[in-house]
Amino acid sequence: MRTQFLGxxxxxxxxxxxxxxxxxxxxxGTATGPALLQTAQNVQFVAHVGGVTLSVAVQGNYLYxxxxxxxxxxxxxxxxxxxxxxxxxxxxxxxxxxxxxxxxGTHAYVTAGSCLWIIDASTPxxxxxxxxxxxxxxxxxxxxxxxxxSHAYIAAADYGLVIVDVSDPQHPAEASTFSxxxxxxxxxxxxYxxxxxxxxxxxxxxxxNPDAPSEAGSYAPTGFWxxxVAVQGNYxxxxGSYNDGTTDWDGxxxxxxxxxxxxxxxxxxxxxxxxxxxxxxxxVNDTAYLVDYNLSYLYVVSVVTPQNPSELGHxxxxxxxxxxxxxGNYxxxxxKTRGVRVIDVSDPYTPAEAGSYQTLxxxxxxxxxxNYxxxxxxxxxxxxxxxxTPEHPTVEGGYETGNARNVALAGGYVYVVNDPCTDKCLxxxxxxxxxxxxxxxxxxxxxxxxxxxxGDYxxxxGVNGxxxxxxxxxxxxxxxxxxxxxxxxxVALAGSYAYVTSSxxxxxxSLSNPSSPSEVASWxxxxxxxxxxxxxxxxxxxxxxxxxxxxxxxxxxQVGSYAPGAGExxxxxxxxxxYxxxxxxxxxxxxxxVTxxxxxxxxxxxxxxxxxxxxxxVHLGYVYLANGEYGLFIxxxxxxxxxxxxxxxxxxTSTLDQTAYTFPAGTFSAPVVITHTxxxxxxxxxxxxxxxxxxxxxxxxxxxxxQPAQPVPGKTYTxxxxxxxxxKGAAIEGTLALYYWDGSQWVKEPASAVDTGTNTVTAxxxxxxxxxxxGETRRVYLPVVLKGHR
Numbered sequence: 001m002r003t004q005f006l007g008x009x010x011x012x013x014x015x016x017x018x019x020x021x022x023x024x025x026x027x028x029g030t031a032t033g034p035a036l037l038q039t040a041q042n043v044q045f046v047a048h049v050g051g052v053t054l055s056v057a058v059q060g061n062y063l064y065x066x067x068x069x070x071x072x073x074x075x076x077x078x079x080x081x082x083x084x085x086x087x088x089x090x091x092x093x094x095x096x097x098x099x100x101x102x103x104x105g106t107h108a109y110v111t112a113g114s115c116l117w118i119i120d121a122s123t124p125x126x127x128x129x130x131x132x133x134x135x136x137x138x139x140x141x142x143x144x145x146x147x148x149x150s151h152a153y154i155a156a157a158d159y160g161l162v163i164v165d166v167s168d169p170q171h172p173a174e175a176s177t178f179s180x181x182x183x184x185x186x187x188x189x190x191x192y193x194x195x196x197x198x199x200x201x202x203x204x205x206x207x208x209n210p211d212a213p214s215e216a217g218s219y220a221p222t223g224f225w226x227x228x229v230a231v232q233g234n235y236x237x238x239x240g241s242y243n244d245g246t247t248d249w250d251g252x253x254x255x256x257x258x259x260x261x262x263x264x265x266x267x268x269x270x271x272x273x274x275x276x277x278x279x280x281x282x283x284v285n286d287t288a289y290l291v292d293y294n295l296s297y298l299y300v301v302s303v304v305t306p307q308n309p310s311e312l313g314h315x316x317x318x319x320x321x322x323x324x325x326x327x328g329n330y331x332x333x334x335x336k337t338r339g340v341r342v343i344d345v346s347d348p349y350t351p352a353e354a355g356s357y358q359t360l361x362x363x364x365x366x367x368x369x370x371n372y373x374x375x376x377x378x379x380x381x382x383x384x385x386x387x388x389t390p391e392h393p394t395v396e397g398g399y400e401t402g403n404a405r406n407v408a409l410a411g412g413y414v415y416v417v418n419d420p421c422t423d424k425c426l427x428x429x430x431x432x433x434x435x436x437x438x439x440x441x442x443x444x445x446x447x448x449x450x451x452x453x454x455g456d457y458x459x460x461x462g463v464n465g466x467x468x469x470x471x472x473x474x475x476x477x478x479x480x481x482x483x484x485x486x487x488x489x490x491v492a493l494a495g496s497y498a499y500v501t502s503s504x505x506x507x508x509x510s511l512s513n514p515s516s517p518s519e520v521a522s523w524x525x526x527x528x529x530x531x532x533x534x535x536x537x538x539x540x541x542x543x544x545x546x547x548x549x550x551x552x553x554x555x556x557x558q559v560g561s562y563a564p565g566a567g568e569x570x571x572x573x574x575x576x577x578x579y580x581x582x583x584x585x586x587x588x589x590x591x592x593x594v595t596x597x598x599x600x601x602x603x604x605x606x607x608x609x610x611x612x613x614x615x616x617x618v619h620l621g622y623v624y625l626a627n628g629e630y631g632l633f634i635x636x637x638x639x640x641x642x643x644x645x646x647x648x649x650x651x652x653t654s655t656l657d658q659t660a661y662t663f664p665a666g667t668f669s670a671p672v673v674i675t676h677t678x679x680x681x682x683x684x685x686x687x688x689x690x691x692x693x694x695x696x697x698x699x700x701x702x703x704x705x706x707q708p709a710q711p712v713p714g715k716t717y718t719x720x721x722x723x724x725x726x727x728k729g730a731a732i733e734g735t736l737a738l739y740y741w742d743g744s745q746w747v748k749e750p751a752s753a754v755d756t757g758t759n760t761v762t763a764x765x766x767x768x769x770x771x772x773x774x775g776e777t778r779r780v781y782l783p784v785v786l787k788g789h790r
Contacts, residue, residue: 023153025154042604042639043589046622046681049385049393050091050360050377051631053334058327059103062087062124065332065340066098067359069609071110071117073124074340074357081330082342082354088125094116095134096141096609097629100323103290104147107169111142113609116154118169126615131404133164133172138539144228148188150225151175151210155183161203162193163210177285178205178213185280187227192216192260196226202238204260206491219255219263222429225245226619232283234258235306239278239290242268250276252290252359254306269301269309275462280323282331287312287348289331291321298324298333300348312348315320317341319361337361337379337629342651359395360385365406365450365572368619372396372434376404376615376630382427384434390622390634397435406615410453413440413474417448417460426460427473440541443477450490450531452498454485457514459498463489466500468514483509483517490531492539499539499551501529506541508551523549523556535575538597542570546582548597572626576618577680579603579637589625591637591721606635640677644703646761652676657694658722667717671708674700679770686746686774692727695772709768716751716764721773723759731775738763741770 002772016627028133051068058064061077063084069092074084096113098765106122107130147153150167160180165173173297173398182198193213200221202766205213221398224243226614230237239249269290271278277294288301288309296319300312319338329346339358347350351472362378366738372390381401402418402425407416414437424442431437448462457470457480465484471477485502492499498509498517505525509517520528534540538559541547545563549556570583580592580600580709591604608627615626625633641654649665654676661676679695698719700709711717719738726735737752738761752763 017768021379022309023341026297036164039607040605042624042637043591043606044633044636044638045091045606045788046636047391047393048634049395049632050363050383052097052336052629053322053339054336055098055100055323055326056332056334056340057101057108058325058332062119062121062326063325063332063340063357064101064103064108065334065357066101066110066112067339068627069093069095069097069112069382070126070631071098071101071107071108071119072357074126075124075262076327076330076332081503082330082344084332084340084342084355084357086357088121088123088127090119090127090129092609092630092633093129094609097134099142101142102145102147102152102250103268107166109145109147109152109166111145111154114138114383116142116152116164116172118166118172123158128273130169131172133174135162135174138162143183144185144194146186146188151207152367153186153188153193153207155186155195155721157182157184159191161186161417163193163207164211165210172422173523175210176213178215184226184694185239185585187229189231192257194229194231194241194257196229196238198227199225201226201282202229202255202263204257204263206260212637214675216260217257217263219668220264224253226253227278228280230283230462231286235303236263237281237283237288237303239279239281241276248280250274250292252278252281252288252301252309254303254309256306267303267305267307269299269311271297271299273297279321282324282326284326287345289324289326289335289345291324293320293322296321297336298331298343298351300331300345300351302348307404313345313351315343315351315353317343317353326545337377348585355386358398359383360632361615362629363632364404364628365615366617366624366626366632367407367409368617368622368624369409371386373429373617373619373624373632374407374409375626376407376416378628379403382407382431382437384413384437386433386434387619387622387634393632393634397433397437399429399431399437399439401429401439405448406450408451408453408458411474415451415453415458415471416586417445417462419447419449419450420435420464421447425462426469426477427457428471428477441471441473441477443479445469449488452491452493454493457511459491459493459511461491461500463487466498466509466517467493468492468511468517470514480519481513483519487518489529492532492534494534499532499534501525501532501541501543505529505543506532506539506556507547508553508556521551521553521556523551523558530570531572533573533575535594540573540575540580540594542573542582544568544571545571546580546592546600548594559597560594560600562592562600562602564602569612572615573775574616574618574623576621581616581618581623583616583625585613586611588613588627589616589623589633589635604637604639606633607634619641621679621683636681638679638681640675642673643670645674648673654678654696657696659694659696660720660722661698662718664715664717667711667715668700668709669712670709672700673703674698674768683770684741684746684770686772688777689739689746689774690729690731690777692723692729692731694723694727695723695770697770700768711766711768714766716766718727719763719765719771721761723761723773725759728775732777733775735776736761736773738765739772739774740767741766741772746772746774 185196319335
């Protein structure tokens with residue numbers, strides 16, 4: 001993708017080895033984020049934003065919406081009915097995208113993948129997972145959930161209706177199951193569960209005894225297909241379609257269920273806009289609200305006369321309408337890639353959008369600069385996310401380009417490439433005001449995958465090879481040159497050369513004459529080369545696995561590779577320090593130590609819900625992983641080592657950052673598990689002092705209780721940090737010392753000392769904390785002369 005160079009920080013990069021005396025080492029554990037059980041090693045979850053919105057529910061003053069694999073809670077009390085305000089959010093749920101949400105009392109019931117999650121929403125600003133129900137025998141998708149009394153009723157696709165006892169939200173228990181064909185939707189009323197069962201139509205299930213459900217009746221004529229259902233009074237309203245070869249309609253069937261044993265189809269509303277795909281329905285009083293996925297319409301339908309439902313009005317949303325919930329004068333539509341759309345239906349004849357809650361829909365690529373992440377968000381175009389505080393990312397604004405595939409920044413402009421596209425395949429956007437970006441110019445490069453910018457030229461990799469576009473006037477970009485070996489996937493720049501990837505590998509193209517670029521060298525990869533990033537004198541190529549290539553013009557050659565043969569499909573790679581951060585299509589984020597380019601090795605990973613990885617960027621130690629419909633994940637590589645230290649004392653050594661501890665007998669009052677964690681991100685600023693890339697956190701818990709532990713008052717331990725001459729940077733070596741963070745400032749450890757002969761800093765703390773080796777700098781501060789006005 002974009003050209004990236006080695007970061008300014010250098011670490012002692014070697015395999016993470018734990019040396020312990022006094023107790024056996026503890027194996028590296030699995031990192032977990034809030035509410036989640038993602039598989040990870042040495043990578044910590046920081047935040048998540050975006051992903052498709054497939055479901056909405058309303059209770060009181062709050063709207064509950066799926067946001068990729070997370071559940072978001074939005075305030076819709078006055079004056080926020082038309083502009084929902086995010087107040088709380090769960091972390092990503094490990095089982096997949098949020099498919100459905102129902103709210104009962106203080107709990108939200110969420111289906112995601114093959115699990116039902118019960119969320120304690122009693123404090124909306126901080127929803128927490130109470131429990132989950134993930135039956136081992138179930139491997140499909142739980143489509144929709146409805147809650148009545150002490151039971152949750154799940155439309156579980158091929159597995160039919162699953163009934164779960166949720167009387168104790170902390171311990172849900174399966175009550176029973178009822179086999180149907182393809183249960184897609186469910187509604188519960190008056191002792192019956194109404195299941196929208198695909199080609200088996202509407203099934204009416206007697207649930208008066210949830211432990212022993214039985215079929216009461218059904219409506220399933222040949223050609224009838226049921227997607228979702230809502231029930232009010234004596235009527236079931238089914239979003240679906242009918243085609244028996246003679247009669248053909250898409251829309252809503254009104255079915256009289258006053259006699260559950262013999263449901264009777266009494267009325268039909270037909271969508272006339274085609275091709276239609278009725279997806280969900282909600283009914284309030286005498287009005288039905290029906291959404292169509294294909295054309296993304298919300299239809300407002302009168303059911304005053306159930307035998308003759310009639311359209312009052314409709315509104316087309318910008319995405320793909322998936323679900324609808326209604327409260328007061330507003331219909332809230334889950335619009336897939338466009339978040340929640342708020343439709344004012346106070347006048348049902350002219351529904352109109354009043355507001356929205358939109359984050360990210362399906363991030364494909366990401367670039368981070370200063371306080372903002374610039375996201376190529378698929379069909380939503382360019383989205384700009386404020387990441388000043390990475391733990392709390394917020395979407396500032398966006399511009400609807402085409403189907404955004406990637407982005408680059410240069411000269412105050414954002415360059416967006418689209419795939420597919422008709423004419424605006426490269427778009428130039430002014431984002432000087434992140435909340436209101438606007439288009440400056442565009443050029444038709446054909447379907448495009450990547451872009452890099454240098455000087456007066458944009459270099460676009462796509463279906464037409466490498467297109468060189470003159471952007472000296474951003475308002476009127478024009479053709480400069482072209483190199484076309486077939487479809488190209490990525491481009492990186494260095495000097496007067498472009499490094500371009502294609503299905504056959506890496507190609508080095510001379511740009512000395514932009515109007516006539518020419519290939520000067522190439523390297524063939526074992527699989528299609530999807531991305532290339534430059535670091536130092538090496539090229540890092542994502543081609544199935546990771547291949548490290550020395551791009552000599554006389555003949556590029558492979559230096560090393562990491563391709564363990566476990567089905568890797570690396571899509572994107574970023575280099576920071578001695579680590580390669582790789583987005584794996586089916587494996588999330590992989591962190592590869594490239595200290596020795598001839599022998600790279602994986603030292604960390606994060607496997608998010610869905611296991612996807614599309615694009616990756618690293619900024620100030622934070623890793624930004626674009627995961628398509630699952631959203632944008634913000635992570636940090638934080639390798640750690642742990643050991644049990646008994647009362648008799650022990651030692652702990654982390655060779656990754658050359659930090660060694662000695663704990664004398666009596667340091668702790670009882671055995672503890674102590675953990676050293678390297679910090680590459682989230683380290684507070686050090687003012688006039690400078691760091692040398694040795695920041696780490698030390699904490700401990702008692703072995704028997706897992707409660708936090710500190711040394712016995714008056715007891716100290718010894719910590720020794722070994723640094724390299726390269727790491728010193730601008731620091732004055734003789735001033736180096738160990739500092740700890742007291743919550744507001746860095747404080748020097750009183751007994752800290754530096755030995756410049758052995759390149760070590762030694763201290764004797766009496767507490768556990770966040771530590772950093774800091775020193776004074778060699779910077780020269782000149783007097784400031786201000787020219788004022790008389």
